Amino acid sequence: MKPGPRRSISQADIVDAAFEIFEEKGGDAVSIRGVAARLGLTPTAMYTYFTSKNALQRAMVEQVFSKLDLAAASDPSVAWRARVRTLAADLRARFAEHPGAVVLVASGPLDGRHALTFGETLLEGFTSGGMPLADAARATVAVRAYVLGAITLDAAAAGTDTDAADAPAPLWTEATQHPLTESAALLGDDDAFATGLDRLLDGFGLPPAA
Structure with missing residues (x-):
């Protein structure tokens, strides 16, 4: 049977293929040639997209960033802190998918466009609470840095979630030399992200329900 015409390739198809390679082999394996091969394209054809x-x-x-639910974080009837918390938690969840x-x-x-819209939505959240734009810009940078830092720690923790036989040996085993670290790890605080974000927001001086 004669094969039918090849379906067209979109930028979204290319990005999806890149994520497949990323999750299978890591970031170093993502390349124009590698993604082209995955999709049956020539590298030259890939360059017309990227x-x-x-x-x-x-x-x-x-x-x-395009997968964020910005509508939920832009509702003017919701208090500014709840809007910022929703947006921060959503960004963390989206990165957890990859x-x-x-x-x-x-x-x-x-x-x-989507990353800038995320920043714009954060700014709107802060300014809706009465924060001057200059302070809102600084607060946006601080929240973005906090969330990306948490995502980095999430990724590091995920990298240790392997079978015992495959898990790498710890670099340091004398836990008694770090008693506070050991005790903190045993607390199992699942709300650490939200609590830390609230403490950060407290520092900006706006009332929680402004």
């Missing part, structure tokens, strides 16, 4: 690996990586970051993808953030500035 001119470099860096451009492809930035598109992958944009895809993560463990380790936070390293892609270093591929370039967060100046894609």
Whole structure:
């Protein structure tokens, strides 16, 4: 039987294929040639969509940001703190779908449409609480740094979630030399992210329900 015409390839198809490679083999394996081979394209054809690996990586970051539910974080009837918390938790959850993808953030500035809309929504949350724009800009940077830091720790923890036989040997085993660290680990505080974010927001001086 004669094969039918090949379906067209979209940028979304390319980004999806890049994430497949990323999750199978790691970030170093994501390349124009590798993604082209996965999709049955020539590298030359790939360059009509993305001119470099860096451009492809930035598109992958944009895809993560595109999945945020910004409508829920933009409701003016909701208090500013709840809006910021919702947005921060959503971003963390979206990156959790692609463990380790936070390293892609270093591929370039967060100046894609979806990433900028995320920042705009954060700014709206702070200014709706009465914060001057200059302070809101600083608060937005602080919250973004906090969330990306938490995502990095999540990825590191996920990397240790392996079978006992496959788990790497610990670099340091004398737990008694670090009693506070050991005790803190035993607390199992599942609300550490939300609690830390609240403490950060407290520092900006607006009332919680403003």
